[in-house]
Amino acid sequence: MQRQVTNSTLNVYKLASTSATAARRLDATRRHFSGSSSRMQAVNNMTVFGGGLMGAGIAQVASQHGIKVTLCDLTDQALATSKTMMQKSLSRIANKKHPDSKDEQQAYISSVFDNVTLTTDPALAVKDADLVIEAIVENIKVKKELFRMLDEECSAKTIFASNTSSLSISEIASATSQARRAKFGGVHFFNPVPQMKLVEVIRTEETSDETFQSLLDVCKRMQKHAVSCKDTPGFIVNRLLVPYMFESVRMLERGDATAEDIDAAMKLGAGYPMGPFELIDFVGLDTAQHILDGWRQKVESGQADSLSSDLVAPSALLSQKVKEGKLGRKSGEGFYKYN
Ligand code: CAA
Ligand code: NAD
Numbered sequence: 562m563q564r565q566v567t568n569s570t571l572n573v574y575k576l577a578s579t580s581a582t583a584a585r586r587l588d589a590t591r592r593h594f595s596g597s598s599s600r601m602q603a604v605n606n607m608t609v610f611g612g613g614l615m616g617a618g619i620a621q622v623a624s625q626h627g628i629k630v631t632l633c634d635l636t637d638q639a640l641a642t643s644k645t646m647m648q649k650s651l652s653r654i655a656n657k658k659h660p661d662s663k664d665e666q667q668a669y670i671s672s673v674f675d676n677v678t679l680t681t682d683p684a685l686a687v688k689d690a691d692l693v694i695e696a697i698v699e700n701i702k703v704k705k706e707l708f709r710m711l712d713e714e715c716s717a718k719t720i721f722a723s724n725t726s727s728l729s730i731s732e733i734a735s736a737t738s739q740a741r742r743a744k745f746g747g748v749h750f751f752n753p754v755p756q757m758k759l760v761e762v763i764r765t766e767e768t769s770d771e772t773f774q775s776l777l778d779v780c781k782r783m784q785k786h787a788v789s790c791k792d793t794p795g796f797i798v799n800r801l802l803v804p805y806m807f808e809s810v811r812m813l814e815r816g817d818a819t820a821e822d823i824d825a826a827m828k829l830g831a832g833y834p835m836g837p838f839e840l841i842d843f844v845g846l847d848t849a850q851h852i853l854d855g856w857r858q859k860v861e862s863g864q865a866d867s868l869s870s871d872l873v874a875p876s877a878l879l880s881q882k883v884k885e886g887k888l889g890r891k892s893g894e895g896f897y898k899y900n
Contacts, residue, residue: 594764594773594789601774602720604782605629608690610683610707612643614845614891615724616696618754621647622783624676625654625755631678633686640679647674650755683707687715692779694748696724699851704728705736712737720772722748726799727852729859730792731765743769746776749796750785752844760785761796794856794865803852804872806844809837814878820896842895850883 605628609620612634620632620643634640651670659665680686687693693711695704708721715721721744723733734745747763760780764773773789780787790796795803809823818826824836833840841849857873859865882888882895889895 590791593791596770596774600771601778602691602718602771604691604720604775604779606631606689606691607779608633608686608693610634610686610693610695610711611697612640612679613696614646614752615750615754616694617643617646618650618752619694619696619724619750620677621650621673622754622785623779624673625651626783627676628779628782629676629678631680631686631690633680633683635681637681640681644679647677650753654755683710684714687711687719690715690719692720692722692775694722694724696750699726699728699848699855701728701732701855704733708733709736712741719744720775721745722776724748724750726848727795727803727855729794730763731767734765734767742767744772746772747792747796748776748780749798751798758786759798760787761790761798762787763790763792763796765792794859794868795852799852800867802840803849803856806837806841806849807853807872807876810841810876810879813838814876838896842889842897842899845889845891846879846883846895847888850879853879 607620607623607628608631609616609623610633612620612632616632616634620630624630632640632643634643648670651673652666655666655669658669693715695707697703697707704723704725708723711721717740721734721737721741723730725733725747726749730745730747734742737745742765746765746768747761749761749763751757751759760783762773762776762780777787777789788797794800809827812818812823813820820836820838824838827833827836835843853873853876856865856868857875860868860870860873886892887894890899893899
């Protein structure tokens with residue numbers, strides 16, 4: 562009995578000290594994100610690198626809200642695909658805005674495209690940029706190479722931001738000069754960008770108050786709801802959503818249930834708009850694989866205490882599909898087939 566009392570007393574002390582630590586951390590987090598909104602830099606010209614699922618959406622929404630946008634991709638063919646994606650999305654929006662007039666629908670779509678310049682020339686793309694948003698492949702080496710080059714091309718005032726799903730913003734920013742790092746943050750948009758209201762704005766230890774406020778302001782102008790997160794693996798949404806997606810793949814690998822039944826279960830039993838396999842197909846299996854590989858490298862090099870090695874173990878099924886070019890909706894097949 563005596564021992565039991567001592568243990569439970571100890572547990573109460575432990576709980577109290579854990580909750581005191583949590584409260585101190587929360588206070589520090591609030592201080593990290595506080596700052597004056599009077600200190601910000603206006604963004605009139607935005608350049609987006611990567612015109613895929615995300616970059617085309619970011620360029621479109623910025624342009625819809627009066628920001629001049631230059632969209633840069635590697636090839637004219639990639640840019641033509643970006644334009645088709647924007648056109649499809651804008652048609653849906655225009656139909657709702659002007660249900661009774663085809664002319665007004667067309668005028669709206671043209672007014673949005675008037676704000677967008679497409680180019681494959683990175684130097685030309687950033688000539689007047691107040692803000693560069695990078696939305697290229699989820700690979701740390703490739704992202705660092707791009708930012709190293711952009712740091713030399715861009716004026717000192719240009720703010721840099723990455724739309725990475727899972728990589729460290731500080732690590733990407735380390736490819737740039739010390740001065741630029743104060744002007745570097747994360748803006749994590751969600752797919753499909755025209756429809757999803759959220760953006761996670763990431764402030765690193767080096768991001769200046771002015772940069773952070775400018776990024777929040779751009780999100781507000783794009784009519785997005787911004788939340789702030791420290792530079793942690795997956796930030797808020799993907800730290801919760803990605804383990805769920807990978808666990809679904811492992812469930813399928815174990816043969817516990819079919820993809821169709823797992824999807825039906827999560828839609829009808831948990832109220833999710835898409836099941837996990839519909840969602841991975843929507844996000845892109847290549848992007849999911851990059852997230853898994855990037856996190857595994859972090860765990861293996863001891864840089865991610867908050868991720869477990871079970872979570873980041875390779876998935877044979879996912880790797881096989883990526884190898885076969887089954888990347889999800891964008892390639893016509895992933896876990897499901899599409900027209
Ligand atoms: N452009 C413009 N409007 C669009 C659109 C687009 N690309 N996609 C959908 N919409 C609009 C439709 O016009 C429709 O509008 P109304 O309700 O006003 O008519 C509305 O969205 C619903 O669309 P649909 O009826 O076609 O289809 P739906 O009801 O099945 O919704 C969805 C589609 C919005 C994609 C919904 O299925 C959904 O929310 N899915 C989950 C998406 C999600 O979880 N995204 C996050 C992915 S993770 C991520 O992004 C982070 C990462 O780093 C990987
Ligand atoms: P995607 O494969 O659809 O598009 C990437 C585009 O970048 C391609 O068009 C490619 O040609 C282009 N590109 C590659 N290197 C380039 C370079 N050096 N310069 C210019 N363009 C280049 O990929 P995506 O799904 O749009 O993802 C882009 C980024 O956004 C990734 O970091 C991803 O993790 C992140 N993200 C993706 C999602 C999603 O659901 N797919 C959601 C949020 C964030």
